[in-house]
Amino acid sequence: MRNVGIIGIGYTPVFVSKRKDVNIPEMISEAVDAAFVNTGLTPADIDAIVFGNMHTFEGVNLPHLWAAEHIRSLGKPVMRIATGGTTGMAAFHAGYYNVASGLADVVMVVTYEKHSEGDAQVGLMGIITPELMTMLSAGIDVTGGSGMGAIGGGSAGGISFQASSYLYHSGAGIEHIDAQAALERRNAAKNPYAHLKDPEATAEKIAQTPLVSWPIRFGHICPTTDGATVCILASEERAAKLADKTAWVLSVANCASDATTANLIESQITDPAEHRPAVIASRQAYERAGIVDPKKEIDYVEIYNGFAHQTLMYLEKIGMCEVGEAHKLQEAGELEMSGRCPVNASGGVVSTNAIGTSALNRVTECALQVMGQAGEHQVEKDVHKALAHGWGGMMQYVTITILGDKPKKG
């Protein structure tokens, strides 16, 4: 396995709810161009391309081939990866495998989502269609008013069971979810590539937004965003020639459990808040990176939080604190940009969610922190090692990437 580093990042100029001035390939192209401008590379320097976006969200099922010339993949190896919310990081992992294995020296990872041209609910339907058909054939009440089965409301309906179970097992309250959403929307105000920004956000303000599905309020939920993100990876040898600064990949890991949504065909047996995949993948990633005590050795964390409670829940799962401690760290101010355990200085997914990009943005935001290039949302403490977390699939798939300011030895 060769050492691999991140040598360049490209974002669309903005992440907003509706980009009406560009179509999908044009928007992707903006991020690709930004990555070339930021690195001084040209398409000729790229050996292979990995592409990622959500399945069926825009009704385009071969975007990587439709937008071939826009991602400069003509005459080069290209593959598309779609693993739900984790898509961006799964694509990043595939890019890493390419370089670490020696198959390629420089790989470009391209991700996007243009929610305004699609329908996230139809996309999510496309994930559970057989399940839904089963329920319909077995006499489910689709309004959710009676009988056994799913309650409507897309992923907010499903996720509320996770949030509720997390609160029960951790001792945290809905006020901590409010406070976490507020903290991250304040952080987002310092990030030019964030979507929902509110420098004045407070827990009280979030608490005034309507309950959608207790304990999840409107203010706890991610937006639907248009945007694209590109990340260029290179081998140690090429990085030395091509880049002034590099964020080194120390380890990657991923893990799934059984689907923890309403699993009617096979029956649900796993607590959606138990999330062993996050425990397993993070421990594997620590071991591979030679990290013994993450609480001491990981300086910065980016959590994939489509819903605000997930920041707290996953901090516990990945061992950055004990079970029941995350909300206490929050109360003590330790999760702020100035704290001992800064998390989601970018604003997290709860502030910006162009889904295909979201798990990759956790990695690129960790890279910016490690390289000291996060600008106004650079955290106060020195960041030598950072952990990026992705969540997705049928609510039960987790990806982990650990970055460092020095390449791994040995």
Add this chain to the structure above:
Amino acid sequence: MMEETREVQGTWDLSTLKFRIEGVGLRRMLDGMKEGKLIGTKCHKCGTVYLPGPFNCRKCHIAINEPAEVSDHGEIMTFTIGYADVRGNPLEEPRVAPVVKLDGCDSWIMGVLQGVKPEDVHVGMRVKVQWAENLTGSLQDMAYYVPE
């Protein structure tokens, strides 16, 4: 350069999809519900009981097919309170939706809870199935849960 996106009306005809949608265990469960019974499937090796039953045990990875009756009483493992319907319109009354682990069963089942104020619902609460008046072998037969 067009400034605006345009909408084109269309529908997705799901009837063109030919899913094999009925698992063995789900059929067994629906048939049992006609008699007011909940029949799951038990792993003969580790004893795990699933409702509805898959045809392999998720823990032992072996084929399973042993019917096992499950109680219609159980415990709330997690729950939510819905304030909006599937289309996002506000509900007149908040709806309590628990996920229940029935006695004698290891898997969890969702549903609707009636006869309790939303603020009184808690994890660990004991509930029982309120069966529909006419049992037809449909998921509607388990009409809702009520406190035990």
